[in-house]
Amino acid sequence: MSIDWLTVAAQLVNFMVLVWLLKRFLYRPILDGIDAREAEIAERMQVAVRAKEVAKVAEAEYRAQVSTLQSEQASATDALRHQAEQEKDTLLAEAHDRIERERKAWQTHLDEEGRTFTAKLHHAGGHALLELTRKALRDLADEPLEARIAAHLARQIGSMDAELQNAAGTPDEAVVTSHGALPKPIQDEVTAELRHRFPDIDLRFDTDQTQAHGLVLQIGGAQLAWTIDTYIDGLNDLMADQLMTATEQRA
Amino acid sequence: MTLSPDEIILFVVWGVPLNATIFHTWIVMGVLTAVSLLITRKLRPDVPPNRWRTALEVIVQGIQSQIEEITEGPSRHLLYFVGTLFLFVAVSNLMLVVPGFEPPTSSLSTTTALALSVLVAVPLFGITSRGLGGYLKTYLEPSFIMLPFNIISEFSRGISLAIRLYGNIMSGAVIAAILLTIAPFFFPVVMDLLGLLTGMIQAYIFAILATVYISSATAPKHASTT
Numbered sequence: 165m166s167i168d169w170l171t172v173a174a175q176l177v178n179f180m181v182l183v184w185l186l187k188r189f190l191y192r193p194i195l196d197g198i199d200a201r202e203a204e205i206a207e208r209m210q211v212a213v214r215a216k217e218v219a220k221v222a223e224a225e226y227r228a229q230v231s232t233l234q235s236e237q238a239s240a241t242d243a244l245r246h247q248a249e250q251e252k253d254t255l256l257a258e259a260h261d262r263i264e265r266e267r268k269a270w271q272t273h274l275d276e277e278g279r280t281f282t283a284k285l286h287h288a289g290g291h292a293l294l295e296l297t298r299k300a301l302r303d304l305a306d307e308p309l310e311a312r313i314a315a316h317l318a319r320q321i322g323s324m325d326a327e328l329q330n331a332a333g334t335p336d337e338a339v340v341t342s343h344g345a346l347p348k349p350i351q352d353e354v355t356a357e358l359r360h361r362f363p364d365i366d367l368r369f370d371t372d373q374t375q376a377h378g379l380v381l382q383i384g385g386a387q388l389a390w391t392i393d394t395y396i397d398g399l400n401d402l403m404a405d406q407l408m409t410a411t412e413q414r415a
Numbered sequence: 416m417t418l419s420p421d422e423i424i425l426f427v428v429w430g431v432p433l434n435a436t437i438f439h440t441w442i443v444m445g446v447l448t449a450v451s452l453l454i455t456r457k458l459r460p461d462v463p464p465n466r467w468r469t470a471l472e473v474i475v476q477g478i479q480s481q482i483e484e485i486t487e488g489p490s491r492h493l494l495y496f497v498g499t500l501f502l503f504v505a506v507s508n509l510m511l512v513v514p515g516f517e518p519p520t521s522s523l524s525t526t527t528a529l530a531l532s533v534l535v536a537v538p539l540f541g542i543t544s545r546g547l548g549g550y551l552k553t554y555l556e557p558s559f560i561m562l563p564f565n566i567i568s569e570f571s572r573g574i575s576l577a578i579r580l581y582g583n584i585m586s587g588a589v590i591a592a593i594l595l596t597i598a599p600f601f602f603p604v605v606m607d608l609l610g611l612l613t614g615m616i617q618a619y620i621f622a623i624l625a626t627v628y629i630s631s632a633t634a635p636k637h638a639s640t641t
Contacts, residue, residue, distance in 0.1 A: 176531060
């Protein structure tokens with residue numbers, strides 16, 4: 165255990181050199197690198213803090229915009245809903261009106277069809293009834309229908325003599341209207357009967373295809389008539405009664 | 416058997432004998448410088464640190480944090496001095512396991528040189544910190560009666576530093592050498608492992624004591640430690 169002072173001096177120098185070398189190549193680069201990195205981290209953190217603040221401001225702005233947009237959207241939705249409801253009401257009202265018009269038109273059409281059908285039925289029924297009556301009279305009494313109609317009209321004239329004269333006043337002309345042209349003997353019979361009641365009157369015989377079969381006498385303000393329509397109405401009433409009875413029995 | 420590498424003359428350059436202590440010190444210096452240079456040569460702020468640089472940063476920051484715990488403040492100059500002490504002693508002791516390598520710290524001349532360095536560094540740091548008057552006044556504290564004791568204390572610190580490190584490292588090397596002759600297969604390995612542990616502890620103790628001595632001279636409120 166001895167000390168070599170030359171070695172001690174050399175080691176002192178070596179140690180000083182080592183301090184310088186490590187200071188130059190180890191401590192300074194490492195510590196400067198750490199300081200630079202810490203400064204960079206601090207700078208980045210400051211940038212991040214600033215970015216965060218900017219982001220917060222932007223977030224607040226966006227939230228306000230979103231809130232505004234939501235309220236605008238809600239009001240726009242309400243307005244659109246209100247408009248849609250108004251439009252729906254308008255369309256419904258128009259549809260109801262159109263349906264009502266169509267229903268009325270259809271009802272009118274149906275009524276017209278009914279009237280047309282009824283008229284046709286009247287006409288066909290009257291014609292059939294007239295033909296049946298005419299055939300029955302011919303088969304049973306060997307007499308034409310028009311003669312019986314004229315006789316019936318003559319009886320009416322006779323039974324309503326006073327009333328007819330009061331209602332007719334002092335007429336100059338009488339008109340006998342029939343569906344078709346009357347045979348000459350029947351015209352003569354009607355003329356003779358009327359001249360018996362009104363000697364000075366002019367008598368004229370007309371035909372009207374729209375009139376029901378039968379005879380209509382127009383004297384001044386009075387009118388006497390026998391047409392098949394009265395029977396057709398009775399036939400309709402009878403058929404309606406039968407139909408109702410059948411329906412009730414079925415029920 | 417030589418107890419000190421001072422006695423092993425390896426070369427004679429221009430008539431000057433070059434012993435193993437100085438030569439192996441140069442090897443340690445070369446290793447430390449080369450490793451530092453290799454790791455820090457491409458050190459740039461924009462390049463992310465690799466594992467070697469991170470390891471070096473951990474070592475340097477560890478030394479720095481130990482110094483800051485004692486001195487209660489950062490000091491780069493103290494880091495340069497104490498860090499170099501620690502690294503030199505630690506690497507010297509770790510290279511004990513290299514066959515043929517004689518740790519410079521097992522030489523009393525080396526430990527004396529290191530202790531002298533500390534002995535000179537203490538007043539230098541103290542004067543830098545307190546000024547010449549302030550530093551000299553510490554020798555009169557707490558009373559002028561303590562002046563001779565403080566001076567003796569100052570020198571005894573250096574001697575204790577030198578003897579402690581030299582004794583521990585030299586004894587480890589000597590014991591390993593003796594065991595190598597008695598039981599060459601197993602015990603030397605165990606003793607080398609123990610020597611590594613002891614070497615690291617001694618490096619830590621040497622550096623910490625140097626820091627404490629210097630900080631006691633620089634920090635006004637701290638009492639001197641023996």
